[in-house]
Amino acid sequence: MENHPYAPAKIEPYWQAEWREQDAFKVPNDIEILKTQPKFYVLGMFPYTSGAGLHMGHAKNYVPTDVLANFRRMQGYHVMHPMGWDAFGLPTERYAVRENEHPVQVTKRNTEIFQQQIQRIGLSYDWSRKIDTSLPEYYRWTQWIFLRLYEKDLAYLADVPVNWCPALGTVLSNEEIKDGKYVETGDPVERRLMHQWMLKITAYAERLLEDLDLLDWPDGLKEMQRHWIGKSEGADITFDIKDSDKTFTVFTTRPDTLFGATYCVLAPEHPLVSEITHPDAAAAVNAYVEESVNKSDLQRTDLATEKTGVFTGAYAINPCNNAPTPIWVADYVLMTYGTGAIMAVPGHDERDHEFATTFGIPIVEVISGGEKPVEEAAFEGDGVCVNSDFLNGLQVDDAKKKMIAWLESEEKGTLQVQYRLRDWLFSRQRYWGEPFPLAHLEDGTIVQLPDEALPVELPPIDAYKPTEDGKPPLARADEDWLKVTLSDGNIATRETNIMPQWAGSCWYYLRFLDAHNTEAPFDTALERYWMPVDLYMGGAEHAVLHLLYARFWHKVLYDSGLVSTQEPFQGLLNQGTILAESYQDTTGKYYYPHEVEQNDGKVVAKASGVSLQTQLEKMSKSRFNVINPNDVIDNYGADALRLYLLFIGPVTASTPWQDAGVEGVYRFLQRVWRLFVDEESGELNEKLTDTAGTTESELWRELHKTIKQVTEDTESIDKMNTAISQMMIFVNTATQVKSLPKETLKIFLHLLSPYAPHIAQELWHRLGETGFIAHAQWPTHDESVLTSATVTIIAQVNGKLRSRLELPAEATDKEIEEAALADERVQRFIEGKPVRKVIVVPKRNLINIVV
RNA sequence: GGUCGAGUGGUGGAAUCGGUAGACACAACGGACUUAAAAUUCGUCGCCUGUAAAAAGGUGUGAGGGUUCAAGUCCCUCCUCGACCA
Known part of the structure; x- marks a missing residue:
């Protein structure tokens, strides 16, 4: 009985476990196997694993990329669709200091939470390729690539003005400062000349500019990079x-x-x-x-x-x-x-x-x-x-x-x-980042450590603050770590700066291709097969810095013969932001939605009765307007969350969140369910038949229309909302017909599967199919089904719609003209005036009579 | 201040190369089912005129102008909003 109505809470965890246990989305690492099929590399920007956990913006990024991955997989591509963690960085370090925990522990916990939350959405990642930028097995190769830059004289030390906060004893980035003060504590910040590592990105300015022409990126984004390079x-x-x-x-x-x-x-x-x-x-x-x-x-x-x-x-x-x-x-x-x-x-x-x-x-x-x-x-x-x-x-x-x-x-x-582009300030006086694989001799010369000495692991230290004399936290490490004996017997002192948070994300898309290689950052043959990334999607906040830094490193690797493409990301899209209503009183204080009520058409605070201003803003904790993806999954399931995020508008558009809209797509999923399952008995719907689909002409035509539109809209990525519209139309038609050929509905499930994989898989299974529908072949439409014997011709007089004519599809222009002029409604508007001109537009099935 | 983008029903949004504006949803309203409610289901739904209800007509894509047989779409001016930069 309980099994009969649509119950996402039941079927979703079940199929997620099946996918995981059977490695349903694992991609082979054997180049010989890979070569038998074309490739598609689709990548969502990996998350920074802060303690705040997954938010709706992540879901808005990972759902469309997942639909595309599923779609290409069904079309016969080997699909690279990986996930990992951007784990080094200041927020984790600060949290660790506050809670008196080691950053390693904090990171471990945060990444586990992230993985759990992401897995609940039912995304088809190959988890065997998971990476974590803060693990030595990963940052070993970040250091290795840094040495390649160093060898090319692209890294140098210079005295540069930095934002120094004496109270915190650290350098801050421009974004962390407002009005000369650190935004979080209000401590004053001063500018100070400090000895810092710089990367010579300016040496690549011209190529970073010119090669934008090679890329399929939105024009606005290219323009922003051009402007930044200036x-x-x-x-x-x-x-x-x-x-x-x-x-x-x-x-x-x-x-x-x-x-x-x-x-x-x-x-x-x-x-x-x-x-x-x-x-x-x-x-x-x-x-x-x-x-x-x-x-x-x-x-x-x-x-x-x-x-x-x-x-x-x-x-x-x-x-x-x-x-x-x-x-x-x-x-x-x-x-x-x-x-x-x-x-x-x-x-x-x-x-x-x-x-x-x-x-x-x-x-x-x-x-x-x-x-x-x-x-x-x-x-x-x-x-x-x-x-x-x-x-x-x-x-x-x-x-x-x-x-x-x-x-x-x-x-x-x-x-x-x-x-306008400046060289890249590449060192930080902090703990939670990649140590430089460099050391200093007493006479001031700098030596690069040999590749075999990698990784240079982070030393255990007792406090993550700079030392009293202003040296970075790594200077607190004991002598075992600080002193290094070189091959010539000399003793050198290790560099104690660390790399900035951007370093690990500059090349992670390459590590995914060969995530467990212990001999090299990645295998060359695999790199040649998979690169470039066909579609990279992420937030617009990374439009300049991350994308520019990654392009720079990639070009250096290209010049060293380590990668085969000039550019890493061939296609790129920024997903829109999700907005939500927020409530503020005149003092600027925000209120949670549950603290607010409607009163005579006015929005007021429940407790005080103060009238509030409402506005649509980007979801954020500080505005008290966040909706958690996991709460939506609890209430409606992952398939509903996925469909809703895609249905509210184009992927690239910023759109407001509406709870009622989630219920709409949830109802759609229930209607789909009822096409297949009799909710009373739990048996298959009695209307299901074993007859061939071609006999049921209206539904069959609608199916082929749907195949065509879903295929085109999914391919274009930014029209996934209309793909779902068309699937809704199909389901509305199917709900009304008397008999439902199983073959027709199975083909429909293929179309639904990339979008709502759990329900599609469950219904596929209930129809008696074995294996995963995600591995089935994507259907193609038959154009001949879509053409019909008669067409509706739109008849206009002076550009205004006056009548519709049903005519044989093969009617000539002359026949159309005669039929239109003979039409009673058209005649009324001509009123005996002389016809000056007649325009027939065959492609649009339209005729315009000018009098 | 500069650059780029966007303004379509009560709401989110559709509309291929200029060719039926408002697909698909949400909300609202009405009917069926129910003791009742929920759920489900059927229907109405830009605005104005018109009508008992229809039919029918006018008007309508931020504002104003232009090109065209035909403009949400192209051009010009202006307004508003957003993103990025300064």
């Missing part, structure tokens, strides 16, 4: 300094405006500042430089903030007209971009204009065409050069070329390409 072409121009033998170089994208340069600016950190400053100005300049040290780049370059600066008392010589040009120090110029010095053209640069206005510096027009005089607003657009000697009369583009040619001939400047 290529600009311009010129380096050298300025002499008056009464001095010193010179400095500026980078400008607008060499055409050199005649309009009325001052120059050095960044406060520029080494020349102290050398050229006039003694009278020294005190003011020093004070200014000190003050600017603690400002972030963002604060300094924000257009909204007032420009500040100090005149050094020194003058540069403008190379094109020998005019003495005052040199200022101002923090809106950054040492890290270009040369740390600019020529300022207030007539044609907004920030320079603002600065010049503030300090009363002359503004000169050198490009004509602005709407307002340059004294009022900078004109940054195209125009014709004026007041510029040999450039006068030229357009901006031509003027740039001519000026660069002139500078080169005078040896005062060169053509220069500049990137």
Whole structure:
């Protein structure tokens, strides 16, 4: 009896166990077997295993990728569809410190919870390939790849300004700081120069930019990467300094405006500042430089903030007209971009204009065409050069070329390409990350440890804080770990920085291909078979950094002959976010949905009666609007959760969560169930017959329509919502017909299986089939079933729908026209007016009569 | 401020290359079943006019203009929202 109605809580765990025990989704690792079939590699971004557990955003990522994996598998592909854990990182370390536990323990627990939660969704992962970036067997190879970068001179030490929090004794990332304070504790943060490992990603800037053209990524995402790399072409121009033998170089994208340069600016950190400053100005300049040290780049370059600066008392010589040009120090110029010095053209640069206005510096027009005089607003657009000697009369583009040619001939400047992209700050002063496979000799030389010495495992230490003298936590390790004897007998001290959280995720997609290889990061033949990733899906927050870093490492591996493709991720999509209603009072305090009630159409807090504002926002703990995927599974089952996430809209769209919508797809699953199972008896539905499907024409046609649409929509990924619509239409039709051929319904179950695998498998089983429907072959539709003897022709008069005509499918244009003109309803609208034109659109079954 | 994207019923969303706007759901309303409720099932459902009910007509995809036999879709201007960057 209990077995009769649809009971996901019963069938889902059962089939999940069967899949697991029978390795239903395991992919062979034998290249000879693999070669017999085409491959498809579909990857969802692996989760950071924080203690918060799985959230709805993960499900929105992993469900569509799973549907695609199931679909391709049924189409006869070998499908790589793996899952693993991004496990190193600061949140885990902080949690461990707070709870006085070892990060290894915390990570073990978190990853187990994640795996349990993910498995409940019924995703078809090959769990034998599971990886964990914090295990030595994995990070051994992260270190190994780092050594390949190091050998290519792509890793170097440099003094760079970092965000240092004295209270915590650690470096923080820009994202962790707001208004000069650490967001979580409010402790002040200062900028400090520190010796840090850098990766030379700028050496790959041009290729990272150009090779975007090879990728099937959304245009917006490519644009974001292009913007981040920020290529600009311009010129380096050298300025002499008056009464001095010193010179400095500026980078400008607008060499055409050199005649309009009325001052120059050095960044406060520029080494020349102290050398050229006039003694009278020294005190003011020093004070200014000190003050600017603690400002972030963002604060300094924000257009909204007032420009500040100090005149050094020194003058540069403008190379094109020998005019003495005052040199200022101002923090809106950054040492890290270009040369740390600019020529300022207030007539044609907004920030320079603002600065010049503030300090009363002359503004000169050198490009004509602005709407307002340059004294009022900078004109940054195209125009014709004026007041510029040999450039006068030229357009901006031509003027740039001519000026660069002139500078080169005078040896005062060169053509220069500049990137916004900076080298990658690659070290952290923390514990829970990959140790560097490097050591330092006493004389300061750095030695790379041999490959055989890997992995360099994290040492046990008693506290995860930096040492009292400011060294990273790893410096707390005992001498056994800290000191390493090299092959030549020398004793060296290990590097005590660790790698940043991004490191492990830069190559994990390669480790999945050969997850247990102990001789190499992965087998070359397997790499050649599987790569590139055909579809990579993840949140838009990774649109720049993770994807850029991974592309960079991949290109280095490519140059070393270790991988066969230039790019790792051929296809890529960002899933949309899930929004939910949140409730806030006027003070900004959030309320949980259960603390809220409707009162006269107003939303108020139950306890206080205070009226609340509602809004749709991204689900997040801090907004009290989170819905847990596991709660939905408890109430409706995994199949309903999966269908709902796909049905609310396109995968890439951000859509609001609606509880009632889940009930809708749940009802659909119940209707599917009742097509097969008599809920009274638990036996098969009496309407099921053994007759061939072709005899039942309406259902058979609907089936083929459904095969066609589900196939196309699943393939396109972003239309899975309409694939489900069509399956609903099929089920609605099937519910109404008198007899249901089993063959027809079995084919339908194939279509449903990638989307709702548990119910499809259970019904497949109940129809007497053995094995897994997930291994069955995907059906194809028969186009001839879809064509019919008559077609409905839409008849328009003056573009407006007036009538529908049933005509034989083979009717000619002329016959259609005659039939339309003879139609009584059409006639009413023609009213004897002369017919001026008749347009027949055969493909659309449409005729338009113009009178 | 810049770049990109998006605005369609009460709601989520459909609509191929410009060719029947609102598929499929949710909510709401009405009928059947039930002692009752739930569940199920049948039906209505953009707005306006019209009608006892129909029929029928008008209008309608953020606003305004344009191209076209035909515009949610293409072009221009504007408004609003979102994402990214500054």
